[in-house]
Amino acid sequence: MKDRPTEKDFIRVFSRVFQLKNKPLLFGSEFDDCAVLKLASLSQNLLAESLTFSTDTVRESTDFPKGMTLWQKGWMSAAVNLSDLAAMGSKPVAFLFSAGLPRSFTLEDAEEFARGIQECVSFFGAEVIGGDTEYNEELSITGTVIGILENKNVIYRKNAKPGDFLCVTGHTGSAGVALSVLLNRIPESASDAFLKNLTEPFPRIYEGMMLAKSGAVNSMIDTSDGLASSVYELSALSGVFFEIDEQKLPLEPEALEIVSTRLKRKTEMNELNEDQTAQEARLILIHESLYTGGDYELLFTIPPEKLSVIEEVFRKINENAAAQLKTYSSAGKSGRYPCKFTVIGKAIAEKENVNIRQTTYEEQRLPLLKRGYNSFTKDI
Amino acid sequence: MKDRPTEKDFIRVFSRVFQLKNKPLLFGSEFDDCAVLKLASLSQNLLAESLTFSTDTVRESTDFPKGMTLWQKGWMSAAVNLSDLAAMGSKPVAFLFSAGLPRSFTLEDAEEFARGIQECVSFFGAEVIGGDTEYNEELSITGTVIGILENKNVIYRKNAKPGDFLCVTGHTGSAGVALSVLLNRIPESASDAFLKNLTEPFPRIYEGMMLAKSGAVNSMIDTSDGLASSVYELSALSGVFFEIDEQKLPLEPEALEIVSTRLKRKTEMNELNEDQTAQEARLILIHESLYTGGDYELLFTIPPEKLSVIEEVFRKINENAAAQLKTYSSAGKSGRYPCKFTVIGKAIAEKENVNIRQTTYEEQRLPLLKRGYNSFTKDI
Numbered sequence: 001m002k003d004r005p006t007e008k009d010f011i012r013v014f015s016r017v018f019q020l021k022n023k024p025l026l027f028g029s030e031f032d033d034c035a036v037l038k039l040a041s042l043s044q045n046l047l048a049e050s051l052t053f054s055t056d057t058v059r060e061s062t063d064f065p066k067g068m069t070l071w072q073k074g075w076m077s078a079a080v081n082l083s084d085l086a087a088m089g090s091k092p093v094a095f096l097f098s099a100g101l102p103r104s105f106t107l108e109d110a111e112e113f114a115r116g117i118q119e120c121v122s123f124f125g126a127e128v129i130g131g132d133t134e135y136n137e138e139l140s141i142t143g144t145v146i147g148i149l150e151n152k153n154v155i156y157r158k159n160a161k162p163g164d165f166l167c168v169t170g171h172t173g174s175a176g177v178a179l180s181v182l183l184n185r186i187p188e189s190a191s192d193a194f195l196k197n198l199t200e201p202f203p204r205i206y207e208g209m210m211l212a213k214s215g216a217v218n219s220m221i222d223t224s225d226g227l228a229s230s231v232y233e234l235s236a237l238s239g240v241f242f243e244i245d246e247q248k249l250p251l252e253p254e255a256l257e258i259v260s261t262r263l264k265r266k267t268e269m270n271e272l273n274e275d276q277t278a279q280e281a282r283l284i285l286i287h288e289s290l291y292t293g294g295d296y297e298l299l300f301t302i303p304p305e306k307l308s309v310i311e312e313v314f315r316k317i318n319e320n321a322a323a324q325l326k327t328y329s330s331a332g333k334s335g336r337y338p339c340k341f342t343v344i345g346k347a348i349a350e351k352e353n354v355n356i357r358q359t360t361y362e363e364q365r366l367p368l369l370k371r372g373y374n375s376f377t378k379d380i
Numbered sequence: 381m382k383d384r385p386t387e388k389d390f391i392r393v394f395s396r397v398f399q400l401k402n403k404p405l406l407f408g409s410e411f412d413d414c415a416v417l418k419l420a421s422l423s424q425n426l427l428a429e430s431l432t433f434s435t436d437t438v439r440e441s442t443d444f445p446k447g448m449t450l451w452q453k454g455w456m457s458a459a460v461n462l463s464d465l466a467a468m469g470s471k472p473v474a475f476l477f478s479a480g481l482p483r484s485f486t487l488e489d490a491e492e493f494a495r496g497i498q499e500c501v502s503f504f505g506a507e508v509i510g511g512d513t514e515y516n517e518e519l520s521i522t523g524t525v526i527g528i529l530e531n532k533n534v535i536y537r538k539n540a541k542p543g544d545f546l547c548v549t550g551h552t553g554s555a556g557v558a559l560s561v562l563l564n565r566i567p568e569s570a571s572d573a574f575l576k577n578l579t580e581p582f583p584r585i586y587e588g589m590m591l592a593k594s595g596a597v598n599s600m601i602d603t604s605d606g607l608a609s610s611v612y613e614l615s616a617l618s619g620v621f622f623e624i625d626e627q628k629l630p631l632e633p634e635a636l637e638i639v640s641t642r643l644k645r646k647t648e649m650n651e652l653n654e655d656q657t658a659q660e661a662r663l664i665l666i667h668e669s670l671y672t673g674g675d676y677e678l679l680f681t682i683p684p685e686k687l688s689v690i691e692e693v694f695r696k697i698n699e700n701a702a703a704q705l706k707t708y709s710s711a712g713k714s715g716r717y718p719c720k721f722t723v724i725g726k727a728i729a730e731k732e733n734v735n736i737r738q739t740t741y742e743e744q745r746l747p748l749l750k751r752g753y754n755s756f757t758k759d760i
Contacts, residue, residue, distance in 0.1 A: 053474070053476055053510060055477065055478045055510060056512050057512060057514065057522065062514070097435065098435045098437040100437065132435055134437065136439075137517060140480075142435070144433070144435055
């Protein structure tokens with residue numbers, strides 16, 4: 001049987017038809033998170049400030065794990081779109097959506113769902129400016145987010161340079177662990193706050209804006225489709241390769257604890273001692289980090305000499321986080337700050353592969369699998 | 381059994397949650413076709429030029445009658461969004477979409493569908509700047525269109541004044557007749573060009589821009605949900621009422637012919653003579669005009685003293701139509717120009733109803749039914 005076309009296959013067709021490349025006025029979103037509209041192109045009277053646009057759909061069957069509240073589904077619908085702006089260092093301005101509501105939806109349901117959207121959009125400084133609804137077999141929502149770029153340096157995916165440090169914000173793998181907790185229906189093993197890593201994605205808007213402002217970042221992308229997938233995107237578009245050190249991945253302590261607890265419960269693992277369990281848990285969490293989507297952190301590259309600039313950027317981010325978090329905490333949220341960044345690898349020119357350096361059992365370099373979340377290859 | 385909430389019920393909830401009203405910077409799209417973003421609000425360095433945004437979803441089961449080609453489905457997906465810009469007198473700049481493709485879709489299918497989008501968007505002077513796709517149970521596409529307003533006079537739905545003439549562009553009822561032809565599977569009774577009234581909606585972008593530029597229009601909306609529904613929108617938001625003269629509705633000769641032919645075929649109508657058949661056909665077509673969606677004409681109100689200004693506007697529109705139509709004709713299209721406008725009624729203050737003046741059998745004024753296309757009340 002012939003393989004089904006992948007999302008990328010379709011996008012390639014679309015890109016050709018829409019001739020997204022090399023448009024003088026508009027930067028297409030074929031290879032970046034957002035389309036960019038240069039205001040200067042609209043009128044000679046405008047300054048060279050840009051607008052950014054991005055559109056994304058989330059649906060009950062493929063994007064909302066069982067157990068999510070309607071408020072969370074609303075929050076997530078906005079957050080996944082905002083994260084695309086974050087990856088361009090853009091400031092959100094406005095959000096529009098078109099929602100398909102299941103026939104069982106009540107007006108109270110609509111209100112809770114809308115409040116989730118509203119709280120996410122307004123927390124990140126934007127406004128909902130329009131919407132459209134109709135009935136659908138399942139809850140689905142397409143959001144479009146509009147942002148502005150306050151400076152001229154647009155951060156694309158394509159400008160990673162050999163020698164760049166590869167960095168990631170926050171923790172990796174937590175959303176993947178939270179998903180496996182929800183799918184296995186053992187939520188009691190994780191705290192509410194931890195599950196929100198998956199159910200209330202936190203777009204790194206503020207971090208993206210501060211990184212863009214620093215002028216120190218060569219390339220950036222979010223990790224929503226999984227770290228491996230995002231690294232391959234940077235690699236393909238920048239023409240560089242990467243070497244990742246698995247020991248550097250910023251794993252969250254509670255994630256390790258949840259995985260360890262689950263390992264201990266399994267009969268066949270009972271003979272593992274404490275250290276071995278911890279080691280196995282790390283390996284599982286590294287796997288979640290690389291190949292499961294949902295983390296919505298920023299993955300970016302910087303020239304090594306800019307490391308101290310970025311350290312200063314994150315010092316400022318965390319200094320200001322208290323004010324940032326005021327609204328968000330009232331929405332029952334926590335655990336996103338302080339936000340660190342971690343150098344997890346580097347860009348290289350000489351190899352024709354993206355490698356991962358494994359050291360858990362014996363040191364070896366293996367090709368990173370080109371895998372990640374792709375709703376196209378997942379059977380519903 | 382309790383009635384299902386209508387689209388308007390849901391929108392009311394959303395509007396409350398998103399507090400769309402009275403925002404200083406943004407004009408929400410609660411009551412208008414587009415959200416408007418005042419660029420002046422983004423930066424003091426920008427002129428008071430506005431961007432407009434609108435988003436809309438179309439789906440196989442509710443929006444694409446059987447028999448439509450994939451190219452037409454693509455064209456329609458863009459056209460329904462562009463029509464919202466037309467109703468604000470806005471010039472299209474950019475189009476983004478998020479498409480759900482059925483699993484049976486081939487890359488050739490995607491290409492044909494994309495070409496339909498591309499030809500529509502580029503015909504009306506805009507560019508596709510981004511897209512997102514995934515698999516879905518049925519073909520569905522949410523488009524977001526971005527436009528600019530070249531002058532400061534935004535035409536809303538809310539400014540119709542008592543005494544205003546109510547005008548409509550083009551013909552009314554043709555899409556409804558085309559739909560009934562397709563549903564009854566007797567396409568041989570209609571020309572290909574006629575069926576395009578339904579399957580290749582032609583947003584009145586150029587007409588909307590020229591009307592906005594004239595400064596003579598008080599209120600405007602498109603007729604995509606049916607004339608009656610659009611008149612009620614203008615009425616509710618402007619606080620005026622309307623009287624429509626059914627004899628003035630601009631019916632298309634081929635539409636009358638199709639309906640007459642169908643009437644003659646029906647056994648029970650055989651006793652009608654030629655005149656009676658024509659009269660019955662007119663009544664059916666008037667009904668289609670008022671209560672069936674899909675026409676995508678512009679419905680607008682003007683102060684009576686501006687009639688000659690509008691006549692001059694349409695003289696110019698048709699003078700320039702040859703150039704406008706060059707591209708479009710090559711896409712196999714026709715019948716949209718010359719574009720006339722027709723005064724079909726007037727806005728009144730004194731009555732508490734929207735009336736239709738009927739004169740076919742005996743003269744009478746009846747309340748216009750508050751009915752139209754609403755995907756919420758239609759069972760799939």
